[in-house]
Amino acid sequence: MTVEWFRDPVNFITNWLNQFLLGWGLPAGVVAFLMNLIGAGLVATGAMLFCILLIWYERKLYGRIQDRLGPNRVGPWGIFQPFADMLKIFAKEYITPRGADVIPYNLAPILAVAAVLLIWAVIPFYNGAAGANLNTGALYIIAVGGLGELAIILAGIASNNKYALLGGFRAIALLLSYEVPMVLALLVPVLLARSMGMNDIVQAQGDVWYIVMAPIAAFIFFLTSVAEVGRAPFDIIEAESEIVAGFNIEYSGLKFGMFYVGEFLHAFTVSVLFAILFLGGWRGPFVDQVPVLGAVWLLVKTGVTYFLIILLRGSMPRYRTDQTMSLAWKILTPLALAVLVLTAILDKALVGSSDLVRGLALVGMNLVVWFIASRLSQASYRRSHPVEPPIGHAPVINPLVDEIGGVLE
Amino acid sequence: MNFLQVVFILTSAVTLGAAVMVVTSHRMIRAALWLVLALFGVAILFALLQAGFFAVVQVVVYIGAIAILVIFAVMLTRHAMQDEGAQVNRGWWAAVLVALGTFAGLAFLLLNWAGIGSSLGELSADEARKLIPQMGQALVSADAYVLPFEVASVLLLAALIGAIYIAREKNPQV
Amino acid sequence: MIPTSWYLFVAAALFCLGLYGVLARKNAIAILMGVELMLNAVNINLIVFWRYWGAKEVAGPAFVIIVLAAAAAEVAVGLALIISAYRRRHTIAADEIDALKG
């Protein structure tokens, strides 16, 4: 088949390269293998390079939020600042602490980056341009998320340092807790799109984005993915001021750099995921004529989401551990469960009715759930924080704190 | 000996090797990491069997949850790890005996099995895709496996509560 | 075209390794790991036979799901038990936890 290069460059080049290699007489399996290899390499490298730009963007924006200029010395608007940092990091010495478990210790940073990069395999950049259009894409993303946790816990264990270990525990506790509502929220688009394939989910958001049909799920997914990244306000897991920077305390040089890059990349990746799951991915004007435009739309939406994340980081104070826990278990998880179940029921009940009815019903349901949830949470807050405790009454203690503590320590 | 077979042989070799390390390595942390590797190998085997869904689920459940839990437990109990000294109890030779016996028995049965010579063909793409919807239907349809499914879910819930209850500190004011 | 028997033998070997781990290891956690290996071997078999009968009947996959659930439950409870045992007796060596000794 022939594809004009300006419409769909990726497939164009792919096809061409395919013909070329087969022309050499290589067996088909090997060719496919090679193609995947090249594709993976390109995507990974591109993502990493883009991440460098992101670091600059974020630092600049973060500076503005804090009423600073941000990096402004190296190059125009300090755009080369990240490169300078990279050089510095490259040049630094690798320290491997005494008694460290060498293999896991070195494995951890690699995993940390790899786990994030693996997600990019299923991201549809535009219609038909995805590393692998798995029919279990959503599940795959969750699975890969598990690897990230593995990396963190390895770092915590291997570097033979009790602060690193505690940091690791703290991080894992948080990540595991926030995975639950995240998965539940992720299931809502899957449910609506009747498919776990990323591209199918984007396809399904033809006329209306899921952020309209499932706002609560979008909200939860956004929050939890920020927590998964470990950004403020959930950055208690590596809070420099409270605990000495958590699990990666013993790392230096490029290994630390990889954790750092991993975090940024992860932040970027979750915004891509959010854009795909709830903002209609590559959908936008003229994508049917010129598919490659989809990549641009996706980039724009991602930028908006990422901007939100930075805004959150710049403007929110840090949660205590018990607060993060009670948020995850007492509010987000039940809410996500309720929304998931109600969505399923509603979707089943309205089978066969027009999309408009379906959408309106879903929106209404979300609003009702939101109203009830806010009422309940306010009520429980008032119960646990009496305005002035009447004389002769014991002060009300929040039961959840020691409960969670009991579970986790 | 085609491409897939090579992949299979490599994978299974890695898996079994990792399994051996799991049951023999001295440091529990290492054992746990080897376990992760072995589980990965199994996931790849699933992929080779064109059960991609299970490959992913394997990673989610075993590596994402179980392995992490195990490592957690290892860390929590690290004071009690006698990493040096014998990792096996006195009756280990009996264990070897039993394991080998079991393997011999299984191998014997396999070799006498009718379908021993068969080999698995390729599933077409849509056949492979059919798995998830089929299974989803089967798991919740009353004339299939809804009962086992529900029982399993109840079991999970009970296990959850039980685990929390057992593992929590019995502090006086609770 | 991979022969069925290969898968089955690998599964059998994995099972027996896990069995050995369960029977021989001192450390309770290691025993749990052995159990995990055995369960995985079982899952492999289930999937293999699902394929062997032409991937029509979904009994195999369905039971893989059940086994996964059971495994998760088992690990949760097992580790909880180990931890509470560790709290009480400060050991997790299976052969030192013998309160039932006659």
Added chain:
Amino acid sequence: MTIETLLWLIPLPPLLAFALIILFTNRQRALSHTLAVLGAFLSWLAAMIVFLQAIRTEKLGEHPLTSVINWLPTGGTWFQIGVQVDPLSAVTLFFVAWTVLMIFIYSVGYHNFGQPEGDHDQKGLPPHGATVTDENGHPRKVPSIEPMYARFFAFISLFAFAMYLLVVSDNLLTLYVGWEIMGLCSYLLIGFWYAKKSARDAAMKAFVTTRIGDVFMLLGLAYLYTQTGTLNYHAIFNDPAVLQRLASSPTFLGLSVAGAAGLLLFIGTVGKSAQFPLHVWLPDAMEGPTPVSAMIHAATMVSAGVYLAIRIFPLISYGWQVGAPLPPAMSTMTFIGAFSALFAATIAVAQNDIKRVLAYSTISQLGYMIAALGVGAYGAAIFHLFTHAFFKALLFLGSGLVIHGMEHGILHTGEHIDPQDMLNMGGLRKRMPVTFLTFLAGGLSLSGFPLITAGFWSKDAILEGAFSSGHVIVFLVLALSALLTAFYTMRQITLAFLGQPRTNAAAQAVESRRTMVLPLVVLSVFAIGAGWVGIPQAFPGLGALSPNWFEEFVSGTLAFPLEVLPTFNWVSSETATLVSLGVSLVVSLGGLFLGWLVYRRQSSATTDPLQRSLGAVYIVLKNKYFVDEAYQAVFVRPSYWLAETFTSKWMDQGVIDGFLHALARGALGFGNFLRNFIDLPLWNRAFEWVASRVVPFGQSLRPLQSGKVQQYLVAGLLATLAFAALFYFVIRLAFPG
């Protein structure tokens, strides 16, 4: 979403509201009643949609809207439950939906929502009123809010759920489920103010009395199920073959199977819609938070009884033709219905409690319907059921307003009088005009004021049916009770509204707020207009204007093919129409006039003019023919005596205990003998010897139990392997190849 799906959904919203209120929102009052009213509204909406769909459907009787699912596996088959709307259900659905919604709205106001907490209110007692200081600083008594506000809404939501369930269900079992839930609700609601002894007793009484009926009904269900193997309406009532078999197979007392089952079920009706002799609970049920729960019982729940009776009509009447002598079941119905109608009407004449009068009139009206069924005029019965629900609901709500107004007046004046006693009222029409008008509409409709009211048409239809069925006595009895009905209705209106106030409280009574008045207005529209859909063809003048929609619609409700039913020639002879018309004109107008005549000059707040004129009869009526006392003497006391004296004292303590004691002493002696002469000397030694030998043996086995799990595992698995191999080879050798 198809109409059938909607059908399934009708009962659910109130149930959800009930659950939510009970579980979560029982602290927030506003949220609670919002939920309840919302639930009722949703059900109302769905019911209306279904109703419109139903009346647009051609030949609904033959093809009712229905949908069925498997419920219980019974051996090889499934017990199916489902929903169904045929004309009867549609009509019932219509008035149930309206009345229920109206009650819900009304009770918001009735329980003084928005009023302050009472000074010394406590749960389980009606609110006593609160003291507030008005704008210029004077303390004032105002009504206070019901202490158990949310709970009340939870209960009536559950009630609404049960009623809807009963109406839409397509088989007797789910009907019975709804039936019983309603029984529970009425118990809860009558005993809502559980701190009042009278309320407690009334609740108990209602529960037990209706339970008697329900037990027989359950028997009937079981019997029917054993005979037919199904409880589905369509499968039983609409299948001539089944009915034929049931009706032709005889049982005891010359009853056919159909007749016996029908009678058993009908006893359930007697209990639920308070027919003689099980009527005693209904008047006492007025102890509940008036009038809302009262009207639930009177206007809605009791209709369920008649609904059931109409349902099972084909069963009872199969094979009977007009003019033929009534089969036993039908004659029983006729007798009980007619008797209750007259009986209750006479009692109502002598009651002073505004709600009791209505309660008795309810009994008598239901008696009307039953009697109509008994003589085969089922169409008229349905029609009266329909209209009666509206105007009776209207009357109850109106009486509630009156009571509310009186209570307000009492709070104001601080008199100690009964706000429900009509003799204390009078002249309320000036104080509460809207209430007066709506109550008037309801009252006229109840007494069958000619032409303009709904009650007239339905009652006329019944009389006409009775007449043209040729049972003159029935006809006369019904006519007489119609006269009485008109009389006591007018008595009520005159005493309450006309004339001059007889107490200061009455002079101070005020109109209630809008949420309570609005439902009355709505209902009064129906109370007037609901009759015009059923004007008989042969009616002089008007009959020609409009076809008898109602008849067309409901005929063929119960059974298809129609020949199952007694062919009742509806467009009956001119004479029947005219006679019944004349009679009903006379009785209603005459009764009204009499009532006005007797009570127009009523001035004393204590005595009733009838006391003088009737004398001893009045005493009897006043005490409801001493039925309660009779039951007390005949059933209650003996059972107490049986329990306390006979069973407890004589049987238990005397006979049984004595026997046991004797036995125990004997056994004790025997045991001592064994112990001293056999056990100690012989056995003990023997076993001590054995034990002393066992101990070292156990010692030698001890090491085996090492407490090491893994060793056990190894041993077990080794054994397993060995056995597996053994079996394998044994089988191989036993069956080679």
